[in-house]
Amino acid sequence: MQHDEFGLIRLLTGDRQQADGMRSQGVVVGIGDDAAVTALSPGMQLVASCDTMTEGIHFLPVTMRDEDIGFKAMASNISDMAAMGAKARYALVALSLPKDADTEQIRRIYAGLYECADLFGVAVIGGDTTSTRGGIVLTVTILGEVPAGRALLRSGAKPGDAVFVTGPLGGSAAGLSYLLHRGTDAALWGELPAETAELVRAHTRPLPQAAAGELLQRTGLCRALNDISDGLASEAAEIAEASGVGLLIAEEKLPLAEGLRACAEKLAADPLEWVLYGGEDYQLLGTAAEADLAALREAFSGEGLPLHVIGRVTAAGEGVRLQRPDGTVQPLPKRGYNHFAAK
Template sequence: MKDEFSFISKITPRHTHQSSLKVAIGDDAAVYSGTDLFDEVICVDTMVEGIHFRKDTLTPYQIGKKALAVNLSDLAAMGAVPHYYLVSIAIPKSWSEEQLEAVYHGMKDLADQFKVDLIGGDTVSIQESLVITVTVIGRVEKNRSLLRSSAEVGDNVFVTGYVGGSAAGLSLLLEKGNEASYFDHEQELIKAHQEPVPQVRAGRIFAQSNERISLNDVSDGLASEANEIAEASQVTLLLYEEKLPLHPAMSANELDQQLDAALYGGEDFQLIGTASKETFPLIQAECKRQGISLHLIGEVIDNQPAVYLKKENEKILLSKKGYNHFSK
């Protein structure tokens, strides 16, 4: 198999049956008509031991918390409010009941924070690695879901929070392990990897602005997510190196390492998007009022699908080189 993206493209239905379906495969979540006032939003993600997490880099509690967080982040990228979640888990003999309870405890603590209810799931046995599949259901105001396909030439490109911290934290954990002693700035990076915070509040600010905003969550790195917006909207994004909000705890690293972590590391679970030059200062001001940082990092410059990084006097084409499950 070449890669997961081409495979998904092959299996995507050319026609749909339900007239209530508004957004199908191709965005962070699916959207279908619910009530007269709201649309329903649903997403699903699977985490596999040895691929998405390891016991020597995450505790069972953190694994559970992260399994739910990645789904909440997808709903945040649609501007939705999460309401319910379901968990299917395949359990190998190497996991104890106490460890599994910690996984669910992690999910519950994050669910309580966002007032999300567990409403079902499935539990099965498996030979080797733990597999967790989480489905989250939420809603957004009628016709206000935020799509990757809404970017236009002339837009500002923005991102919430800091980027690169999660990848830098994972590098430390892989090098030294979870039980090692770390400096304060290293602990910040490790926390960014182990306990990401889904940007649900920021997504709600964008949705409630009633403005045209494109949005995507940073799961595979800025370069990959920017390319998804570029492809969906058929536009060119130009990112400015000096404006990227690199995680300050990475400052001891070489700049190239910091950029690689931000552009290709992934799992920061911030939100990248575009808004018109008139809209951006309005949503930035509201984010600031609510204690959320929103950074201007570039602009939309053309009607061809591509992403470039402006580095001094050079424009570098950024490939869609995020995490690919089937790359060799």
């Protein structure tokens, strides 16, 4: 490391703290004091969460470029704001680095982080920088706002509701699988076959569904919402548990990421595994009353956003189930990414 802790903070954040830009985003005191101070918009409630990216768990040198690490750390956090129907406003970034970390690598991670923040209008207002005896750990805390009382929860689904997702599934897991199989040759980064590039992009540069989340909030037609980090089956179970309902998902209606089947064939994998249990797609999974579906579809198409109905909400006792293409119905286990699952 060529810098001390304070030099590194200045290097990463210095040219981003122009008073004008920050003030226009409601930042009263930005980076440089003991804490940040921001204005609160009248009539809004604060929405807050944090998500971490850990070297070896969320990324490896063969799966993510440095810029991708920063981009995805920010994206996964903005996704949780979208899943609440909130608009992401501010972020705090906690960075733990090995003592011998390369300053240029950290700069690249930050370049990706800022790229995503700028794309979604998020101001980085602070953070923390420490050394660690392990690998890189990057935690983003995100602060957003939602009109008072209008946050979208996991707990509002009702039997008879339609279940929807906001975009294609399985892409991230397919991209990850491809990257892991491709091995360790970093020189191959520029030579991705076109049909696989989008899958890799879904893994390395997921786009949080911020517009869809805010639209769902504005329409008032969404009853339950969650974002897909651990996998569709796992997030569906979270809605079912929180709402005290069951969910019936129709396999035939699941929107597959483009190129998914071809990639699965190449890797001798099951595309449905990626779609149901892969995770990190960062699409939104939600429910809406059947009677509101036409209005919801219209609102989405009005904004050029896709909306896929993939099933319906049932009674609690029925659990989360999958209807196969042949019509048979089977339980959909709450399987997906679990940090502490036995190996």
